Amino acid sequence: MTNAKAPQTVAALIDTARTALEFDNLTLAEACAQEILALEPGHGYGNAVMGHIAALIGREVEGMRWRTKADIAVLNSFPTPSQAKTLDLLNSIALPRHDESFLLIRAWGTGLWSDMFQLLGGGVAR
Numbered sequence: 377m378t379n380a381k382a383p384q385t386v387a388a389l390i391d392t393a394r395t396a397l398e399f400d401n402l403t404l405a406e407a408c409a410q411e412i413l414a415l416e417p418g419h420g421y422g423n424a425v426m427g428h429i430a431a432l433i434g435r436e437v438e439g440m441r442w443r444t445k446a447d448i449a450v451l452n453s454f455p456t457p458s459q460a461k462t463l464d465l466l467n468s469i470a471l472p473r474h475d476e477s478f479l480l481i482r483a484w485g486t487g488l489w490s491d492m493f494q495l496l497g498g499g500v501a502r
Contacts, residue, residue: 386412390421397454402429420447428454 384392393408406429412422427442428451443451 384411386415386419389415393421393425397425397428402432405429418445420445421450423447424450424454427451 389408389412393405393412396402396404396408405425409422409425412419413426416422423442424446427439427446430436430439430442
């Protein structure tokens with residue numbers, strides 16, 4: 377016999393997401409929205425949360441895609457989180473920095489300028 381948890385209902389996930397947004401916990405709110413959309417694709421509340429968070433972190437294109445499917449009344453009711461919480465969320469999704477880094481140079485011979493672009497582009501990407 378396993379101790380597996382029963383899946384949460386959409387109503388419970390909405391309550392959790394609502395509470396998370398009230399306390400500026402955008403990470404938990406997004407996780408709840410993703411679960412809502414996994415259980416009921418196209419759910420207005422899940423789309424609204426995803427659109428709201430995407431707009432807050434500056435992902436306007438993705439935000440518009442979510443907001444077109446969202447429940448407008450729900451979308452307009454969301455509180456605006458503090459700037460510090462939004463910056464914390466942005467910092468938590470930044471790409472990790474590695475202590476070791478290297479430049480991968482592919483085999484030469486596809487043309488001088490192609491090789492130079494690859495070499496210079498690799499140095500800029502660092």
